[in-house]
Amino acid sequence: MSSKKPLNLVHLSTLVAVAILVGTELVGASWAAGWALGGLFQLDPAISRGIEIVFALAGLVGLYFFMRTAVRHEPIR
Template identity: 90%
Template sequence: MSEKPLNLVHLSTLVAVAILVGTELVATSWAAGWALGGLFQLDPAVSRIFEIVFALAGFVGLYFFMRTAVRHEPIR
């Protein structure tokens, strides 16, 4: 079974989109956790937990976004 060669244009587009959207999504999520911790004047440890939970939510969002992007821009 021979596989199709990699489509480098689609691959470079997906890498660029992952970097751009990933940075925006994860940074915004992290900042939201930081802002909520400061707004409610939470303990720094609790604020860090908020940041981590929100950042993980950003990574989950990035995963689902990239899954859809790969479906529409196949690499092979």
């Protein structure tokens, strides 16, 4: 059996905190951008919700790529 290194709790807690902070910023800002565009162009509420969802998914994708890079620079093992 190969032995695994123990978890580095300092790096792990840093990554969790960064994920919460950056995730809130990215997803919140992208969701708000979808809401603002729907209101600005006076779109139907269903279309506005669709735009909000698309923008929020784009924010989640951005968070995924950000966290992937963060874990590469702050390994937890």
